[in-house]
Amino acid sequence: MIRVALPYHLRNLAHVGKEVELHVDAPITIGAVLDAVEDRYPMLRGTIRDHVTHQRRDFIRFFAGGQDLSHQPPDTPLPASVVKGEEPFRVVGAMAGG
Amino acid sequence: MSGVRVLVGTRKGAFILTSNEKRKRWKVSGPHFAGWEIYHLNGSPADPDRLYASQSNGWFGQIIQRSSDGGQTWETPGGGPETGPDGLPRGESNKFVYEGEVGTHQWFDGSQRPWEFKRVWLLKPSLTDPDTVYAGVEDAALFRSSDGGASWQELPGLRAAKGHLWQPGAGGMCLHTILLDPANPDRIFVAISAAGAFRTDDGGQTWRPINTGLKSPYELPDADADVGHCVHSLAMHPSRPGTLFMQKHWDVNRSDDAGDSWHEVSGNLPTDFGFPIAVHAHEPETIYVVPIKSDSEHYPPDGQLRVYRSRSGGNEWEALTKGLPQKDCYVNVLRSALAVDTLESCGVYFGTTGGQVYVSADSGDSWSAIVHDLPPVLSVEVQTLP
Numbered sequence: 445m446i447r448v449a450l451p452y453h454l455r456n457l458a459h460v461g462k463e464v465e466l467h468v469d470a471p472i473t474i475g476a477v478l479d480a481v482e483d484r485y486p487m488l489r490g491t492i493r494d495h496v497t498h499q500r501r502d503f504i505r506f507f508a509g510g511q512d513l514s515h516q517p518p519d520t521p522l523p524a525s526v527v528k529g530e531e532p533f534r535v536v537g538a539m540a541g542g
Numbered sequence: 543m544s545g546v547r548v549l550v551g552t553r554k555g556a557f558i559l560t561s562n563e564k565r566k567r568w569k570v571s572g573p574h575f576a577g578w579e580i581y582h583l584n585g586s587p588a589d590p591d592r593l594y595a596s597q598s599n600g601w602f603g604q605i606i607q608r609s610s611d612g613g614q615t616w617e618t619p620g621g622g623p624e625t626g627p628d629g630l631p632r633g634e635s636n637k638f639v640y641e642g643e644v645g646t647h648q649w650f651d652g653s654q655r656p657w658e659f660k661r662v663w664l665l666k667p668s669l670t671d672p673d674t675v676y677a678g679v680e681d682a683a684l685f686r687s688s689d690g691g692a693s694w695q696e697l698p699g700l701r702a703a704k705g706h707l708w709q710p711g712a713g714g715m716c717l718h719t720i721l722l723d724p725a726n727p728d729r730i731f732v733a734i735s736a737a738g739a740f741r742t743d744d745g746g747q748t749w750r751p752i753n754t755g756l757k758s759p760y761e762l763p764d765a766d767a768d769v770g771h772c773v774h775s776l777a778m779h780p781s782r783p784g785t786l787f788m789q790k791h792w793d794v795n796r797s798d799d800a801g802d803s804w805h806e807v808s809g810n811l812p813t814d815f816g817f818p819i820a821v822h823a824h825e826p827e828t829i830y831v832v833p834i835k836s837d838s839e840h841y842p843p844d845g846q847l848r849v850y851r852s853r854s855g856g857n858e859w860e861a862l863t864k865g866l867p868q869k870d871c872y873v874n875v876l877r878s879a880l881a882v883d884t885l886e887s888c889g890v891y892f893g894t895t896g897g898q899v900y901v902s903a904d905s906g907d908s909w910s911a912i913v914h915d916l917p918p919v920l921s922v923e924v925q926t927l928p
Contacts, residue, residue: 453577453602457618486633487621491602495637503601537601 447532475518551580554917620692666720678717711735736772752801779826807856818880865909878921893919
């Protein structure tokens with residue numbers, strides 16, 4: 445199972461805890477995980493990436509394996525630590541407060 | 543026992559204030575959607591327990607929420623693990639996609655920019671069907687849902703009404719007012735900053751500007767232009783849908799021919815600037831505005847919060863001050879933050895950017911604060927309950 449950590453407001457919107465676990469068919473990529481998140485929690489469609497273009501929203505970032513994957517293409521494979529379930533793929537609201 | 547339910551949208555969530563017909567003691571519920579901007583929430587005239595809310599923020603964009611129990615519980619329509627006719631998950635209640643070629647509109651400097659959806663400013667449920675609701679959005683366009691907010695379709699004929707000449711106001715290029723004609727289901731009025739007022743007579747297929755007589759000498763090279771006027775809000779009494787009242791950037795106006803022509807009725811108001819306008823529930827010639835000191839300062843003149851009432855449909859105005867702060871008050875009252883109930887003694891309500899929601903249970907003669915310390919208030923709607 446792939447673990448995905450969601451930011452506070454999206455957890456509330458989806459009525460879930462800090463992390464969700466999802467079955468994702470290989471290859472485990474950024475795009476495949478986001479597809480799985482949106483399939484399981486349709487209310488999150490449009491909140492992480494655009495409905496039509498699937499472009500990441502400006503204030504969203506993706507972290508995994510100690511790396512910032514925000515600017516990687518959707519077919520980027522996720523690190524083994526995420527594939528093995530050792531750590532979550534993290535969807536993060538960008539730091540933009542005071 | 544009859545009562546009222548006041549729906550308050552703020553910068554940090556929604557609040558629901560309820561009382562009986564005396565409007566003295568209030569129960570406050572909220573914050574709902576804590577931490578999110580709630581530009582607007584509104585109830586269905588056909589089913590008062592059906593509410594819609596526009597929830598948004600800069601990180602995660604637009605969300606539409608729906609309640610079927612008067613705001614006790616909420617759901618994102620189509621947001622559950624259900625599928626549409628094509629077998630795909632729905633989850634399209636926040637999908638606002640312009641029809642066809644997106645096109646361009648005028649930017650502040652006169653150049654052209656592509657339309658880009660930002661948020662829903664206003665939700666206007668149908669007068670007869672709880673599942674039909676209109677959404678006024680930024681960048682300005684009108685959307686309609688006929689499935690309780692689960693999916694939305696643009697009415698693109700509106701942007702065909704010289705949309706390339708519309709430009710943003712200071713708050714963005716927002717469609718902020720929707721009036722449904724109770725006598726003619728095919729007639730809808732909308733207002734957009736800074737484009738003007740528009741009307742359809744065929745259920746939303748085609749639209750035309752209705753700005754003849756408006757004057758904007760400082761913002762337009764042609765003061766009498768067909769579009770480009772910064773209309774702040776419109777109001778109508780349901781018994782006289784052909785009479786419209788308008789708070790514009792520069793003045794207060796009136797039309798008695800469904801917007802075909804306008805004339806100024808600012809009269810003795812202390813300033814011409816302001817945002818909201820409302821009509822008394824039982825007196826079609828009694829109207830309310832909240833004058834604000836110019837577009838450069840955006841607070842009440844002399845630090846005195848005063849609602850102005852005209853009992854003659856404009857031109858002659860009286861200041862309503864009893865119970866409102868008359869010194870050191872520098873809040874604003876935004877365009878969607880003034881509303882009336884329909885109880886026998888008409889109640890008038892408004893919210894401020896300082897977080898107060900005021901009520902008058904006597905048509906504006908005297909006021910008291912229901913709440914003092916909410917987040918900045920973006921919108922106020924009132925439901926009168928049986």
